Amino acid sequence: xxxxxxxxxxxxxxxxxxxxxxxxxxxxEFTLFNGGESCKADEIxxxxxxxxxxxxxLQCFSYPEDATYNISEDELALITAINDAVKHIExxxxxxxxxxxxxxxxxxxxxxxxxxTLRKKGYFKTGKTSIDHHTIxxxxxxGLFAIDYSFTFCYFLFVFRHFSIIIHExxxxxxxxxxxxxxxxxxxxxxxxxxxxxxxxx
Numbered sequence: 001x002x003x004x005x006x007x008x009x010x011x012x013x014x015x016x017x018x019x020x021x022x023x024x025x026x027x028x029e030f031t032l033f034n035g036g037e038s039c040k041a042d043e044i045x046x047x048x049x050x051x052x053x054x055x056x057x058l059q060c061f062s063y064p065e066d067a068t069y070n071i072s073e074d075e076l077a078l079i080t081a082i083n084d085a086v087k088h089i090e091x092x093x094x095x096x097x098x099x100x101x102x103x104x105x106x107x108x109x110x111x112x113x114x115x116x117t118l119r120k121k122g123y124f125k126t127g128k129t130s131i132d133h134h135t136i137x138x139x140x141x142x143g144l145f146a147i148d149y150s151f152t153f154c155y156f157l158f159v160f161r162h163f164s165i166i167i168h169e170x171x172x173x174x175x176x177x178x179x180x181x182x183x184x185x186x187x188x189x190x191x192x193x194x195x196x197x198x199x200x201x202x
Contacts, residue, residue, distance in 0.1 A: 004030065018197070043170035045069075045128075051079045051164050058163075069166070074124035075157070078144060081115035082159045086142060126155060128168055137180075138187065143194065145187040147171070147180065154183040158194040165194060 004024065005017050024030060047069040048061035055076065057069040071079070118124070123133045124146070134146035134155050146155040156167040167190060172182045 045168040047166040047168075049164045049166055050162075051076065051159075052162050057166075069127050071127045071164075071166070072125045075126055075166070077114070078118055078124060078157065079159050079164050081118055082139075082142060082144065082157075083161070085115050086159070126166075126168075131168075138184070140191070141195075142198065143187075143191045145184070145191075147183060151179055154186060156187050156190045158190070158198075160198060 005021055007017070044063070045067060046063040047057040047067070049055070049057050049069065049071055051071060055071050057067070059065050059067070062069070119136060119139060123135050125133050131153055132149045134148050134153075136144065136146050138145040142159045144157045144159075146157075147153070148155070152171060154169050154171050156169075158165045169186065171179045
């Protein structure tokens with residue numbers, strides 16, 4: 001897919017490229033899963049969630065398409081707190097004349113009270129009722145990464161202004177320490193793609 005659309009390390013994922021990719025995907029020019037052991041389609045769920053109007057996933061943009069996902073009260077609280085934190089950063093960035101996407105600049109900004117409380121709590125319940133609580137592992141900017149109590153599933157939340165993308169994925173079958181590191185690598189890949197998607201202006 002990277003070669004098809006000339007997506008290099010420093011390239012920007014524009015709205016035009018996203019729609020080109022969707023058109024090619026609908027035409028059957030490439031698939032998301034190759035059927036190999038390292039990429040099983042039944043071990044990942046991607047939910048495009050409308051967190052403003054109805055708190056449900058939009059099935060036509062989610063995977064699998066027939067799945068229904070209702071965000072939990074904990075997820076709604078996290079999404080709201082992250083959105084408020086982003087708005088605060090953008091406001092301060094404008095006042096202090098620095099780039100709101102600058103990681104270094106954000107280090108000097110305190111978290112809002114709601115986000116600080118939720119992160120200090122350290123765990124939350126998701127809309128996937130078959131899984132117990134998740135423990136927050138990492139949070140940066142608009143993305144939050146967590147692992148469930150059994151170290152079986154990893155969770156990634158990326159918050160946009162009017163919608164959120166939630167990913168549940170089964171972790172590699174390895175010992176806990178290696179499994180956590182592997183899950184962090186996966187989370188960083190998701191973060192990179194979704195940050196590009198965020199910058200595309202869609």
